[in-house]
Amino acid sequence: MSTKTDKLRVLKLPTIRRLPLYLDLLEKHFQKGHTTISSSHLARHMNLEQIVVRKDLSITGIAGKPRIGFDIEELIAAVRTFIQWDTSQEAILVGAGHLGSALSRYTGFEKMGFSIPAAFDVDPEILGTTIGSTKVYPMGEMRHMIAENGWQIAILCVPAKVAQSVADQLVAAGITAIWNFVPVQLQVPDHVVVQQENLSSGLAVLRVKQVKNEARKKVTTLKTSEEEE
Amino acid sequence: MSTKTDKLRVLKLPTIRRLPLYLDLLEKHFQKGHTTISSSHLARHMNLEQIVVRKDLSITGIAGKPRIGFDIEELIAAVRTFIQWDTSQEAILVGAGHLGSALSRYTGFEKMGFSIPAAFDVDPEILGTTIGSTKVYPMGEMRHMIAENGWQIAILCVPAKVAQSVADQLVAAGITAIWNFVPVQLQVPDHVVVQQENLSSGLAVLRVKQVKNEARKKVTTLKTSEEEE
DNA sequence: TAGATTGTTAATCGATTAACAATC
């Protein structure tokens, strides 16, 4: 009803997903010595239309200059602020198996203001070890360590069967954001947000795109009769 | 212009992304001994509205029965056909670092009709080793092995700096679908499809959701004056 | 100045949601 709550409702997910990709290009361009960049330049390198870029960037509130484009430094700062990468955050990893440990070793998180100081697992083999800069603790210590350190974000990489019960423990311990790599739809209370990552969705899209593209090729190259059916 | 090409244009990405998630629930439900399932049941377990489920499932062409729902086996078969999981496909892994090897070890690919018989890398340390059931070969052998085996799909997990040049090699060797985990926008010819996975996009969405949710909580609990601005 | 590029307003498109008749 109010303008305030209305603003909160609108998330513009597609734009938010693209912002980190712009950021990456902006930083590369800045490192090459440029200080400004146009929306058409960004569009070209991201296979987008320039109007998409202009609309996306307008969300940051930064104004460009006609004939010149946007100030790169200004834009970088605004994008980073918008997606919260200007404030560093600690996240915990829950489940330090193959995928989990690959994620904790990912070096890209650093520039996203994201670090993973602790991981929790049940496997006695890996307890006490260190993955990159992440130390592995037993699940039993998870609850009090979350409370003590005030951690808000958890990366979930446990087996599917235990995902919901682990999520319940995380919520009970005070976690308010779960980045979920387990293909299970978590049930969480309103004050907790979940970002679901699904490998299977990506693969389904890839396959469907592939067959559609093959079909398209056939149609355009063979120019078969277009009136059948 | 023609009905045929029109059909090809429409991809319904959001629906396709959800289909594997339905499939998972359908299989679980079937294993529990059920033979039918209603759209409201699926909706409840996926945190969706039942109308979304009905619309999504209609893409498969399977008709449900009023009062009863859908035949699970029939629906499973139709979904699997739609997303091409009924025909088994071999994909190659290019770049067998932490993320790449975690992916090749992922056991879920099997039921997606997806296997990864070969990986290619430059690291002499891992050449000749086996990750799960994936054997690691030198990059130099990639081209002729792709041609010999007729592989169509590649999973790209190489360092960002070489991603484009490796993609060029893949395309030259005959690959028509690239599942790209490298945060680089690949330039590929029309006959090649790319499915881009971006960790950074997911993290941006998680963070923005989190702050929006905190703001929402404040608004609803404190009931501050709604007319400011 | 002329022209490239911006920001804004309107139009289109696709996805979601609502309404409701059909049917087992």
Next chain:
DNA sequence: TAGATTGTTAATCGATTAACAATC
């Protein structure tokens, strides 16, 4: 039969695209 659930048609909503005036 009554009622739950489906499939379809229409309405709404949000995102993309187009058009164009503003400006450096």
